[in-house]
Amino acid sequence: MHFGMAGWLKIKDADTYYYRTDKPADKEWPPKYWKFLLETTEPKTEAAFVDFRRLSRIRLVDCPADEIRSYSPLKENGPDPVADKDILTLSWLDEKLKSKKVPIKALLLDQANISGIGNWMGDEILYNARIHPEQYSNTLRDDQIKDLHTSIHYVCKTAFDLLADSEKFPEHWLFKHRWGKGKKNQPSVLPNGDKITFLTVGGRTSAVVPAVQKKTGPVTEDADGDAAPGAKRKRGVKHESDSEHELKQETSKAPKVKKEVDEKPTNEATGRRRSTRVRK
Incomplete structure (x- = not known):
């Protein structure tokens, strides 16, 4: 199951933190926006796959359950920081980073490299490791790679142990302070004043904290106007939110409307073209 941006697995008569609601209509079963219902026998219950944005996906894999990671699409994924701690070692990460020349944030989000790291988690890992997200992976120093390795396991394990209940996340995490973007009278700053x-x-x-996430090598773009010596900078890049990015993807997939132009002939007396009517 791939939940996309807004999908979830709602279990009947069970309270799940992500889908918690006080609206009576949202407590009905099956829940609103359900796409798929699954019924189990032991224990007997029902689960509903919900997604109001229709970005999520379900794939049925016909294989023994304990071997599912040896079948597509999971076999194409990289190691999981929690389940494959013995694989995702410092030496493994060092080799992976030096074999690619991509922004470190993009490398972390690519499931073919490492499984299970989403957008906010990638930001948290890089903030904790004090690494700028745009810096190329193959330019990180040995001490930075070591800090990154420690941060990956720390952030992923902590979130996993707390069952993704963000209210229990550590107060010093970037996650607790990053949601002020675009909101009036709510500046995006840390408690110590760092922007x-x-x-x-x-x-x-x-989300980046320039005060601690310095650029120590070549980067793809310049976020705060303080590029490191020799860093490359692309100008005119429009920054967009996750929702804007997803909306753009959805819009690009929508069928294009064919426009038909119905023009009246030119007025012979004046030589001017008459009004034009466009039909969609």
């Missing part, structure tokens, strides 16, 4: 800026890396909005 949080936003830019697009790998097609996703990234």
Whole structure:
């Protein structure tokens, strides 16, 4: 199951943090926007796959359950920081980073490299490791790679152990302070006053704290106007939010409307073309 931006698996008569609601209509079964219902026998219950944006996906894999990661599409994924801690070692990460020349944030989000790291988690990992998201992966120093390796396991394990209940996340995490973007009278800053800026890396909005996430090598774009010596900078890049990015993707897939132009002939007396009517 791929939940996309807004999908979820709602279990009947069970309270799940993400889907928690006080609206009576949202407590009905099957829930609103359900796409798929699954019934189990032991224990007997029902689960509903919900998604109001229709960006999520379900794939049925015919294989033994304990071997599912050996079948497509999971076999194409990289190791999971929680389930494959013995694989995602410091030496493995060092080799992976040096074998590619891509922004480190984009590398973390690519499931073919590492499984299970989403957008906010990638930002949290890089903030904790004090690494700028635009810096090329093959330019990180050995000490930065070590910090990154530690941060990956720390952030992923903490979120997993807390069952993704964000109210229990550590107060010093970037996650607790990054949601002020675009809101009036709610500046995006940390409690110590450090500013949080936003830019697009790998097609996703990234939250960055320039005061601690310095550029120590070549980067793809310049977020705060303080590029490191020799860093490349692309100008005129429009930064967009996750929702804007997803909406753009949805719009691009929509069928194009054919426009038919119905023009009246030119007025012979004046030589001017008469009014034009466009029908969609």
